[in-house]
Amino acid sequence: MDSNTVLIIVGLAIVAVLAVVLVVAIRRRKARTFAALTPEERELVYAKEQYSTRISELASDLKATEKESRKRTKRAEDRLREATAIGSDKIDSLKGANGTVSFTGLMITTPSGEYAITPQTTASADITGSPAVADGVEGTDDAVDTRTVALTLGGNGISDVVTFALGKEAEVRALAAKITSAAAHVETLQKQRDDAVAAAEQEVAEANSNATIEANNAQARYDAAEQESMAKVRAAEDAVRLRGINPK
Numbered sequence: 001m002d003s004n005t006v007l008i009i010v011g012l013a014i015v016a017v018l019a020v021v022l023v024v025a026i027r028r029r030k031a032r033t034f035a036a037l038t039p040e041e042r043e044l045v046y047a048k049e050q051y052s053t054r055i056s057e058l059a060s061d062l063k064a065t066e067k068e069s070r071k072r073t074k075r076a077e078d079r080l081r082e083a084t085a086i087g088s089d090k091i092d093s094l095k096g097a098n099g100t101v102s103f104t105g106l107m108i109t110t111p112s113g114e115y116a117i118t119p120q121t122t123a124s125a126d127i128t129g130s131p132a133v134a135d136g137v138e139g140t141d142d143a144v145d146t147r148t149v150a151l152t153l154g155g156n157g158i159s160d161v162v163t164f165a166l167g168k169e170a171e172v173r174a175l176a177a178k179i180t181s182a183a184a185h186v187e188t189l190q191k192q193r194d195d196a197v198a199a200a201e202q203e204v205a206e207a208n209s210n211a212t213i214e215a216n217n218a219q220a221r222y223d224a225a226e227q228e229s230m231a232k233v234r235a236a237e238d239a240v241r242l243r244g245i246n247p248k
Helices: 003-035 039-084 166-242
Strands: 092-095 100-103 107-110 113-116 122-128 148-155 158-165
Touching: 039 166, 092 166, 100 166, 107 158, 113 158, 122 166, 148 166, 158 166
Parallel strands: none
Antiparallel strands: 092 100, 100 107, 107 113, 122 148, 148 158
16 A cells, blocks of 8 residues: 555544534534523424424425326326327328328328228229230230229218229238228227226316315415424413513
């Protein structure tokens, strides 16, 4: 161990000893000061200490009440968001010549817009156009195959056609079948969502109402206890004044 390290250790030890001596000296001074007080002054000291302790406890109670209320309200709001999102998950999608068709349990989105799915919603897949034919002979080199697959959506105000490459015929037919199935189940899904949203909205309302009540009750407890504790301090101060001493 070199000399510098020894000096550092000794210096730290001296600082620690001085700190202990200072703390002891302060405590002894406080004890002597307290011992020199009259009984009324001591009672005032106790009353002020109790006031500070009580105020601190009440402030903690207020914060704890607010924190717990926020937790309950957030849980209720989370459930409302979850309820509102029922039926919004994408079930399937398919890219066509002019854009993508996708749908959830409640909505269909096409390049032309969005449509609410109802029990009357229909979806079908049909091949349109002509196979490659040139000079009356099908399949010759200079022929052009114009066939595409059309997804036709209809029912309850929906009228939309989206075209897809012929090679996607199986995928388009599968998409049409899934949309048809969604239409068959949409009323059940919508009721599930509506019921969940209504229950969650009620929970949010109750959480907010309870939060207000609990906050008011906690504030009332704070005010009452603060007034009671302060009254004890004032009474102790009056007792000190009766002894001809200016309360500190």
